Amino acid sequence: MSGPHATPQTTPPQDSVTDVVRWAAFSCVLVPVVLLWYGGSLAGAAGTALGLAAVTAVCRLLLRQSERGAAQMRAAEQAPSRGHRHRAGAGARRGGRHTGGSTPVG
Known part of the structure; x- marks a missing residue:
């Protein structure tokens, strides 16, 4: 008895x-x-x-650039670490307020 079978999609997903x-x-x-x-x-x-064509061209350029950036971020997240170690604790550079060091003593 043959019923409906689930077939995998052979068409590529649409590019938004x-x-x-x-x-x-x-x-x-x-x-x-x-x-x-x-x-x-x-x-x-x-x-x-002409105005609509210009706006369309700029939007297309920005969308493609955004897609490339997102793809690069995904690739960077999936890439194995190359030995960079992040310091944590008192010696880490956090960009906050620093006390001492450059204050004159008087």
Whole structure:
């Protein structure tokens, strides 16, 4: 008797940045068309399209940079330690207020 079997997904997971950029590109086309449809000027629609494209490009760049940074952090967390030892206690540098040392004696 053969029933439904669970099959592993063969498609790769969707890239969220790619999805965001696709929607942004769609809006770069849709918004000027709507502006023209409702009587906006061609120059206004073209300026809007260029502005949206510029914002989309910058957002894509920042999202990719953020993904690379997150991937580097994950890789650094998973990498084995190379013998760095963290000091704790009185000799550790903690950036707090230091007493003595440079105060004049008088």
